[in-house]
Amino acid sequence: MTVRAAVAGASGYAGGEVLRLLLGHPDVRIGTLTAGQSAGMRLGQYQPHLLPLADRVLGDTTADELAGHDVVFLALPHGKSAKIAAELGEDTLVIDCGADHRLESAHAWLKWYGGDHAGTWPYGLPELPGGRDALKGTKRVAVPGCYPTVSSLALAPALANDLVEHEVVVVAVSGTSGAGKSLKPHLLGSEVMGSLSAYGVAGSHRHTPEITQNLSKAASSQVKVSFTPVLAPLPRGILATCSAALKPGRTLEDVLAAYAKAYDAEPFIHVLPSGTWPTTAAVLASNAVQLQVAVDPDVNRLVVVAAIDNLTKGTAGAAVQCMNVALGLPETAGLTTVGVAP
Amino acid sequence: MTVRAAVAGASGYAGGEVLRLLLGHPDVRIGTLTAGQSAGMRLGQYQPHLLPLADRVLGDTTADELAGHDVVFLALPHGKSAKIAAELGEDTLVIDCGADHRLESAHAWLKWYGGDHAGTWPYGLPELPGGRDALKGTKRVAVPGCYPTVSSLALAPALANDLVEHEVVVVAVSGTSGAGKSLKPHLLGSEVMGSLSAYGVAGSHRHTPEITQNLSKAASSQVKVSFTPVLAPLPRGILATCSAALKPGRTLEDVLAAYAKAYDAEPFIHVLPSGTWPTTAAVLASNAVQLQVAVDPDVNRLVVVAAIDNLTKGTAGAAVQCMNVALGLPETAGLTTVGVAP
Amino acid sequence: MTVRAAVAGASGYAGGEVLRLLLGHPDVRIGTLTAGQSAGMRLGQYQPHLLPLADRVLGDTTADELAGHDVVFLALPHGKSAKIAAELGEDTLVIDCGADHRLESAHAWLKWYGGDHAGTWPYGLPELPGGRDALKGTKRVAVPGCYPTVSSLALAPALANDLVEHEVVVVAVSGTSGAGKSLKPHLLGSEVMGSLSAYGVAGSHRHTPEITQNLSKAASSQVKVSFTPVLAPLPRGILATCSAALKPGRTLEDVLAAYAKAYDAEPFIHVLPSGTWPTTAAVLASNAVQLQVAVDPDVNRLVVVAAIDNLTKGTAGAAVQCMNVALGLPETAGLTTVGVAP
């Protein structure tokens, strides 16, 4: 089986990472590549690391250009995907790396993004309870945000197994590529290198409602999420420190058992051996999630630290993984748990 | 008045930063410099940025070498300072950048550091309630740890004013110089750059009891501290995200008033204008603390983000500030709130 | 004597660095600050590290706003300074951090920058032969470019003393702040970190004619310059590797003698002890130049490696140093040879 794939938004970071992975996918033939302002240019101008595609010319991001493929990856600014998906029709698998179809609540969409909600698509995190089944055979996938991916995977087993209270604190440190190629002063190299900064503090980051949605589902009841993202000087990687008060009577052993049950059979999620802690370097360019759990005895609090590559498992790797699940390909095809280090 | 100052441990990062500041101090003449294994070498070998002192030869770290100065800065591995201080006698101001005399509880010392407790010295954080008075005229100063400095300053006003519950969560992201020049594989540039890692998770970092001690004093009652340090790829800087549940009925206005009352007259602590958040670059090489507070309305939690330079306000700047207070010099002499950026 | 200073372009990197230094200058009172698009905003928005000036409001960059000061620093895009200087009149010391008045040849200006040449001002590199005298009492200073500063200081003594052939090769690795705050994709943190890139290769960088001008003057005859700048992932610093074939019969001893003669009395230039090599970290935020020379015996070639901070000695430090010389202040006032490290 050869899957014909198109990528819209091929000049950006998410689109580039989708292409990097598809170039190594045994079952995919890369078709049309499109862009916004960069249409008409060679891909090599924007993605010099994708040498085999360097001479491809970028088309316009329209349904006409993208038609005729088995799968279309959308790596677009939010608000753009619903219309294109509708025009592509129900036979095309559309995988949206953007935010448009992640939230289930139109009210939340309005509050956090503004405007009309485009509807909810199956959520592309197979490792959440029920997540994989919802993706099999689907023609629409909403790829999760990078922070929600790592935070939800870090805390879902504890919440699903009634081990912690329903108020969690997440501080997630991220590389800069999560912000995309937008030309903002605070993303300049001179500003980023040698500096740490918090942003979207006190629940003001748009990923907060998505984390809340995922964790509340896992807990089968409302979960309060205090989420703070921190920008650090590296291109890729998120390290999330997630904690919650342990419920009375629960122990570290209960926690370890819950995470083993949830993740031992997962190909991409690895609970590290006792005493070792995750680093983002170890998951660089891979689809792996490395995590570790601990209980702080003095405050009786569960602390989970998890690392992903925000562009791979946090975006493009998840997109490819979901394509594999949706099309019935081996879930790990074209993906790896081997990172690039040092 | 000219203060004659000696520095023990001049070849390390803390000692080097003390010297960098003393070179700009109007009232200090730099005397003897000592080291451990580096004794007998030129300082320029270890601190090429301290050009005016490049040809100084390092002596042995003994009380004999260090005698005859008004102030002696100790930047030594823990366990070494009590004996030297005793030999230097009560007339010499001894400022210990190490951990030996920070904790008040011999039990806590035994648990976290091991061995006999060397006793408690006046704690070098003038901005804590009562902190400045305890330092005036003292001949002994225990310079706080870098994480305790930023965490305590971030949360003390909220706790002292009964605004938050007594369980706090601190996730502090740090540059690598806090670990000193120790030759450990995980501190190699190849390992550090492009990576984020957590360590000392779940209350296992030695700064935890010190943070707990400070915050419990501020709250006049026991505070539980969940502390996680994260290592990030930059040489200097700590950005701490500190949070606690707001007590019923307390508001952001109460919080802002408490922080204004605590810090408006402080020369080194700046609560930023609304909507701006601290970065470590803005405090690089300065003694400033930049912080911002917010209340997350959905979880009713106070979030305080604070930035310091771990080597300056986090270590050597605090040491010089304490010297100024102890000796009756202007508290800001030789120190600045101007950072080096970008 | 108190010098009243204004800074035009205060929101950029060069202007910010001028202000950082002026804040520590004992003889300067900082007056008007102006900007282009940022006029009307608080300085703290753009320069959060300059806390004492955070609440200053930026004016428009016009001669009217800038009038009434003893010295006006211009940190503007090229092409803007001649008109302002003319309007400020001959009584005001105008120090131009831009390129407008560096080149002596109108033809070279036309070729490299385009348009009419604004004329040549005294060149702000006191350490070049005759450089200091040309600046005493002047009312106009053209601050050198960062690459020309480090390259010219590295090679001038060898050329002035007839030790090397008149064809030199300079490869200078630079941090990103030299490019200013311009919002270009290749300057984004995600692009810069973890990458090295060459640009302006094969004599196409605008600093080439300025290096050529300086070195040809030093040699009293035309010098050919092969110059390649390389962008590296750090905010500040230039390390230049400069080489030229040794003339027959010349030795390392001749070289060392020439550099000692040229620089032993210079307060900011330090030829390092034999066997040690400069690093940019050692000169960070200082006005120092650290350099080392060697002769490669197998190819009979002189190699000089020199390090500066591109924003300090490479721009703003030079500007302040020139102000000091022009006004008869101590040349080192407000400047330091102490770097910030690690």
Added chain:
Amino acid sequence: MTVRAAVAGASGYAGGEVLRLLLGHPDVRIGTLTAGQSAGMRLGQYQPHLLPLADRVLGDTTADELAGHDVVFLALPHGKSAKIAAELGEDTLVIDCGADHRLESAHAWLKWYGGDHAGTWPYGLPELPGGRDALKGTKRVAVPGCYPTVSSLALAPALANDLVEHEVVVVAVSGTSGAGKSLKPHLLGSEVMGSLSAYGVAGSHRHTPEITQNLSKAASSQVKVSFTPVLAPLPRGILATCSAALKPGRTLEDVLAAYAKAYDAEPFIHVLPSGTWPTTAAVLASNAVQLQVAVDPDVNRLVVVAAIDNLTKGTAGAAVQCMNVALGLPETAGLTTVGVAP
């Protein structure tokens, strides 16, 4: 065909990169892994990014442990490989990532490394003239040094086609992983980040004679090499700026033709389109070499800029490529020209 491969020195950077590539090689089964001081430990302790091998236990680096494989990769300190290779016998393909068998001159070995020369093995740079043929069917490969790889590929076509004079200048900026995991102060993250430094200046780096050997062969006559390596703050990547005086009458067109002839059919070497310049990010974790050539008209000098990943094409990728050639596998098996960016 399944190739059984062992790796000696599996805990280091070169060994880790060999394993990363072998994990993706379709024809290789990874057998024994050995180490020096780390023998007896889990590989996961040292290479947390190699998840599929995390539980492998490291054996001792002895011929007995390494016997029974088709190919043995040696990633050892220099001086160790000759004895092991002799004990492994002539039927085993031994690929030495170290320096022992690169130099042809026993005199040069003695001068640069000291001690007895272990002999010369076929040199693992297939893209040099005659390079590929020398590797077909061989049982011994000396993998080139990282600097010699990039420098030789950058200049060989110009020298082989008599386009430039036989005196070349190479300034190569490198990430830190080239220095391996050795615990030296100047390799600490705190020292490396935010700094640039030159080392091995003026022909004193051990890669100088290897570059000279390669380029002299390409030129069929002695070439003088002025080589300066510069350390920059990134883990991986080398950007080399290489230049030489153009011979009279030669033109850029001649140069372009020579490079096209040399490299158009090479799977890993890409001369970029006119006007684009290589970056190390574009080749990260790939076996690609990206290069660009230019002629500086004012100094009539050829400038070639080339980028590689020092651990991949500079070490482990070359090792795998040579294995492929030696064993008659497709040369590109297990290797890619797709980099990881941003």
